[in-house]
Amino acid sequence: AQRVTQPEKLLSVFKGAPVELKCNYSYSGSPELFWYVQYSRQRLQLLLRHISRESIKGFTADLNKGETSFHLKKPFAQEEDSAMYYCAPDRNNAGNMLTFGGGTRLMVKP
Amino acid sequence: EAGVAQSPRYKIIEKRQSVAFWCNPISGHATLYWYQQILGQGPKLLIQFQNNGVVDDSQLPKDRFSAERLKGVDSTLKIQPAKLEDSAVYLCASSPGTSGGEGQYFGPGTRLLVL
Numbered sequence: 001a002q003r004v005t006q007p008e009k010l011l012s013v014f015k016g017a018p019v020e021l022k023c024n025y026s027y028s029g030s031p032e033l034f035w036y037v038q039y040s041r042q043r044l045q046l047l048l049r050h051i052s053r054e055s056i057k058g059f060t061a062d063l064n065k066g067e068t069s070f071h072l073k074k075p076f077a078q079e080e081d082s083a084m085y086y087c088a089p090d091r092n093n094a095g096n097m098l099t100f101g102g103g104t105r106l107m108v109k110p
Numbered sequence: 111e112a113g114v115a116q117s118p119r120y121k122i123i124e125k126r127q128s129v130a131f132w133c134n135p136i137s138g139h140a141t142l143y144w145y146q147q148i149l150g151q152g153p154k155l156l157i158q159f160q161n162n163g164v165v166d167d168s169q170l171p172k173d174r175f176s177a178e179r180l181k182g183v184d185s186t187l188k189i190q191p192a193k194l195e196d197s198a199v200y201l202c203a204s205s206p207g208t209s210g211g212e213g214q215y216f217g218p219g220t221r222l223l224v225l
Contacts, residue, residue: 030203034213041215043113043114043216043218043219044153044201044216045205045213045215046213046214050212064171086152086153086204088152097155097166098153098214099155099156100145100153100154101152102150102151102152103151103152
């Protein structure tokens, strides 16, 4: 069965500390991978996708096919990074059949 | 550009009643999605439309849920009859093309409480 796991429900760090939000997936083939973010009182929105290899708001995500992981990282957390983060593999590699993980709430303390 | 619009924003009903949600996607977006997000969980795809055709409804409880996208623009999602476990936020999203590689754009959601 296809599954995506975000093992931490809550991650709390101090401003300036490194952040790593974990995502593990269990999929056949090589799915395309996305991270979505929801800031307080805002809509769910795309943060980044693996295929673009870009860094958004200082975040990057490393795909490890051997470990089937797609962890989201940022070297220095900012208070404005506090939000819910969802990992979302795509079942058909076209970005339109997403399976969302349970989400991790990131709290960045001053 | 205007974002995805949803109404109502909140709805409280009693079990066994029916309810309908409306979504207006971003103009020109071919693909429309309905998700159910239960408290503490990530969104779960219920149904995906491409223009006015259904692409995937494998996770839609068809005995009580129905959805349509007439004319390939607006969409409605209906629950009849509602159960307690249907309490959730119902999210609508749209994407520009037939793939969602550009990202899906989400609406604000409709929060449903079934008593």
